[in-house]
Amino acid sequence: MSPTFPGFSVGLTGGIGSGKSTVANLFAERGATLVDTDQIAHQLTAPGGIALGPIVAAFGADSLQTDGAMNRALMRERVFSNPLAKKQLEAILHPLIRSEVDRAAQQAHGPYTMFVVPLLVESGQWKSRVGRILVVDCAEALQVARVMQRSGLPVQQVHAIMASQVTRAQRCAAADDVILNDTDADALVPQVDRLHALYCTLAGQAANQKSNL
Template identity: 60%
Template sequence: MDKTVKFSVGLTGGIGSGKSAVATRFAALGATIVDTDRIAHSMTVAGGPAMPALVAEFGPEFADASGAMDRARMRALVFSDATAKARLEAILHPMIRSAAEAAGAAATGPYVIYDVPLLVESGSWRSRVQRVLVVDCPEATQVARVMARNQMTASQVQAIMAAQAPRSARLAAADDIINNEGDLTALDPQIARLHHLYLAFSAGTITIPSQRL
């Protein structure tokens, strides 16, 4: 990676893992967070840069009355049709990547954390960051948290999880792991340790190893 580019971490985790809580804590310590979900949302609001291509590809019925993407209709389509999912990603992913890279280049923090829910699934993010940080917890904990948070049934949560990379694949891709199976206060010492590690990597005071720490 170009030495002028800030040290970067790809943050990921399955639904209900607590990834957002981890990102918030890193931001409080001064890291720049680039939230790819937020970028994706900005692309598909009324007047968003992806909307003309989406309407051209999927039809005007995939825009709601305001002109934003009809998320419920699109979600139903891509969950049932892998080809439609690939068509959607072909439009959105290059735009999200470009916007994320621009946000990273403008970062003011000592290092950049790219918050990428589907980092493992995308296949390309691993080569664009210097470390992958996975927020992990047992799958039963994921299900319970999302049921409580979103008033969903267990089967609905499990269907979402089935569309994501399995826990084993995320862990295999990880350079660093945060365990979030318990109380949120248990995150703080883990994040503090990684923050100091990432500061050292960013400053060049220690060399970035290839193996997980």
């Protein structure tokens, strides 16, 4: 990982199905610049994406769909059943994602930048790069129900994905701030408003300190 990002930044994370994207979009509506590592990964593996050549070289032509994008369902099965395949795919994607994240951070223009990183706690490298870590939290049973409804995955596969992530308690222990997303979207608004105001204040303080150096 490279040094800390320019300006004030927040790392947003949460378990699968916790509602990270919903929360991130609420911050974006209030002016935060979003850098979403999942979106970057999708761009890298979409038709014409720069990760596709190395992926085909490592995993074969069947790693692509007929439209030229990475076959995400097939690759998901491979990496969850084969730790070596998981390491191979990460070795291809992670350096490319880091490069795109750094480029996006340099172009950020909001009062602060929010990095949306599903495996932020697992990576162990983000704590030193961002000013705050924000966790979106909900009950594990709610995570499972949301993912099954959204993605149509069988319950066993959802549990396997969750087992590959840190526990809910570990994630919350790493947080500076927590948003509880266990009811409806209306309950998120006051939580987001409070934290947005805090982050704007912290960003202003950081900018003043920098100007006084």
